[in-house]
Amino acid sequence: ATLGWPEDTPELSYFYPTNVLITARDIIYLWVARMIFQSLEFLNEIPFFDVYIYATVLNEEGRRMSKSLGTGVDPLDLIERFGSDALRYALIQQAGMGQDMRFSDSRVENTRNFGNKIWNISRFVLMNLKECDTQDTQCTIDQSKLNLEDKWILSRLNKVIQTVNNGLGKYDMDDAARSLYEFLWSEFADWYVELAKPRLRTDERGHVQGMLRHVLETSMRLLHPIMPFITEEIWQALPHEGESIMVAPFPEADESLIDEAVESQMGAVMEAVRLVRNLRAEVNVTPGKRVNVVIVSETSEMRELFSTGAEGIKSLARVEKLEIASKAPEAAKGQYVASHGVGFDVLIPVAGLVDVDKELARIDSELASINKELARVTGKLSNEQFTSKAPAEIVEKERRIQSELLDKKTKLEERKKALGG
Numbered sequence: 001a002t003l004g005w006p007e008d009t010p011e012l013s014y015f016y017p018t019n020v021l022i023t024a025r026d027i028i029y030l031w032v033a034r035m036i037f038q039s040l041e042f043l044n045e046i047p048f049f050d051v052y053i054y055a056t057v058l059n060e061e062g063r064r065m066s067k068s069l070g071t072g073v074d075p076l077d078l079i080e081r082f083g084s085d086a087l088r089y090a091l092i093q094q095a096g097m098g099q100d101m102r103f104s105d106s107r108v109e110n111t112r113n114f115g116n117k118i119w120n121i122s123r124f125v126l127m128n129l130k131e132c133d134t135q136d137t138q139c140t141i142d143q144s145k146l147n148l149e150d151k152w153i154l155s156r157l158n159k160v161i162q163t164v165n166n167g168l169g170k171y172d173m174d175d176a177a178r179s180l181y182e183f184l185w186s187e188f189a190d191w192y193v194e195l196a197k198p199r200l201r202t203d204e205r206g207h208v209q210g211m212l213r214h215v216l217e218t219s220m221r222l223l224h225p226i227m228p229f230i231t232e233e234i235w236q237a238l239p240h241e242g243e244s245i246m247v248a249p250f251p252e253a254d255e256s257l258i259d260e261a262v263e264s265q266m267g268a269v270m271e272a273v274r275l276v277r278n279l280r281a282e283v284n285v286t287p288g289k290r291v292n293v294v295i296v297s298e299t300s301e302m303r304e305l306f307s308t309g310a311e312g313i314k315s316l317a318r319v320e321k322l323e324i325a326s327k328a329p330e331a332a333k334g335q336y337v338a339s340h341g342v343g344f345d346v347l348i349p350v351a352g353l354v355d356v357d358k359e360l361a362r363i364d365s366e367l368a369s370i371n372k373e374l375a376r377v378t379g380k381l382s383n384e385q386f387t388s389k390a391p392a393e394i395v396e397k398e399r400r401i402q403s404e405l406l407d408k409k410t411k412l413e414e415r416k417k418a419l420g421g
Contacts, residue, residue, distance in 0.1 A: 005043070016043070020050040020171075028053070052171050056100045057091075065103070078108055085227040086112040092226050093177040114181060115230055118223075121189045122234045125212045128200055132209060132239060139209035139239075148309055150211055152266035153192045154257045156183060157215055161253040164222050173226075180223050188215060191270065195312045213238060218251050268302065268342070269309040275339040275346040276317035282415060283337055283354045290320035291353065294336075296328050297344040306344070337419070356419050363416045370409050377402045 003012040017039070023032055032051060039047035057065050065072040078087050090111040094101035132139035146154075160183045167176030192215070199208045217238050224231040224245050235245040242248050276293055285291055293313075295306050303324050306313070310322050328347065329336070336347040350356060377398055380386050387395055 016047065017045055018048045020052055021048040022052045022054060024056065025053045050171070053097075055095050055097075058100050058102050060102060060104045062102060073103070073105075078105070081105075082108045082112040083115065083229075085230050086115055088228075089114065089177060089226055092173045093181070094174060096174045097172065114185065115227065117185055117189060118227075118230060118234070121184070121193060122216060122237070124193060125216050126237055129209055129213060129239070132213070139206050139213060141210040141214060142207040145204055145207040148262065148266055148269070149192055149195045149312060151257075151259055151262045153188065153211070153215055155259045155263055156187050157218060158253045158255070158257045161218070161222060161251045162258075165250075165253070168225070177226055180219070180226070184219055184223070188219065191316075194316055198311070198315050221245060221248055221251050265305050266309075268305060268344070269312060271341045272306065272309075272344065272346060273313055273316045275341055276313070276319065276348070279337050279339055279346065279348045280317070283348070283350060283359075285353055287318070290318050291348050292321040292323070293317070293319045294323045294325055294329060294347040294349075295344055296325050296347065298326060299343060302343050337415075350419070360416060360419055363412050363419075367409065367412055367416075370405055370412070374402065374405045374409065377405065 003009060003015055005012055005016075021032065021035075028051075035047055039045060059065055059071045059073075063069070063071050075087060086108050090108040091101075091103075093111070094103075094107070129139060160179050163179040164176040167173060167179070193212070196208050196212060199205070217235065217240065220231040220235045220238070224235075228246075232245050235248070240248070272295060276291075280291060295303075295313075297303050297306070303326065306322075306324050310324070313319060314322055328338075328345065335351060336349050338345055338347045340346075381395075381398055381402060
């Protein structure tokens with residue numbers, strides 16, 4: 001009737017039937033089914049093709065949000081505190097099909113932090129695009145300069161485009177939201193942007209600027225349906241075509257840029273960086289101090305890969321000298337700390353980084369303390385009167401303490417062995 005029915009109006013022919021109805025599951029029979037009956041009766045056609053049944057929003061205690069019960073929240077208050085983009089994303093991120101969602105302010109706060117991360121990445125990229133506004137500076141991607149991390153981020157970007165399009169097409173909005181979060185925070189910001197920083201100071205600057213601009217601009221168009229305001233603001237600041245991101249073409253995946261081999265290779269480089277960082281933490285190396293590293297692999301392909309990614313590893317893991325070898329160095333036991341990766345080992349010489357004798361004494365002291373506490377917990381759990389009469393949560397707590405102590409003991413013994421103790 002709002003479209004002019006029973007007259008055959010242009011509005012009725014254009015908008016009716018529609019594609020999708022969004023509703024709650026508790027009115028499927030009371031309202032949705034009856035809409036179909038009435039449409040078949042009066043117009044001889046169904047009124048919509050898909051029915052999306054959204055999740056019921058519950059509070060932190062699992063109770064349905066209700067004004068009468070006082071269990072609801074004021075969305076305007078949340079928007080005032082965290083922003084509308086954060087609230088939208090927090091809801092969509094949990095909107096799994098057939099699942100109720102437990103809602104809390106902390107989820108919106110976490111999403112607000114995601115928005116801050118996007119804003120900070122964009123500020124960095126825009127700061128490095130200033131000269132791209134001049135006609136004599138072409139900040140474009142140079143295909144001849146695509147290296148491992150460039151190919152990797154392009155492959156990951158196009159996989160995310162596939163995931164988002166599939167998710168939105170099947171109403172799996174939560175999958176689309178989570179994939180964008182993982183890509184923008186854990187891959188683009190934490191890895192690619194950090195790898196790009198030293199390259200911006202070389203003759204590759206124009207190419208890297210083009211890469212950063214392309215990935216960020218495409219990501220903003222992907223994220224726009226979920227977080228419309230921050231994406232429009234950033235997109236307007238980027239070099240772009242068109243009046244608004246709202247009418248810009250939605251990204252489509254270029255399958256020729258998806259490369260599983262490249263992703264596997266980059267995964268090995270990232271694993272090497274993580275292992276070096278973990279070893280640095282184990283020997284208490286100050287963040288600003290650079291270390292020497294040896295990566296050992298028996299396969300020539302892996303050695304070639306690490307040689308190709310050497311500059312990235314040195315930059316991200318704060319490495320002074322990186323040696324790629326087929327065999328572990330012939331050194332006395334205790335001169336290196338090591339960690340094992342898939343198909344390779346990472347070694348850091350401890351000379352000058354740690355006093356081995358002092359560190360071994362500290363480990364022995366900590367092991368003695370752990371063994372004493374472990375004996376207490378194990379004795380308690382071996383006592384049938386305790387396990388049968390104590391409250392279940394107390395027994396579970398002691399078992400958890402025992403598991404944590406055993407884990408600490410194992411790690412300390414491995415550390416002691418690596419130092420030759």
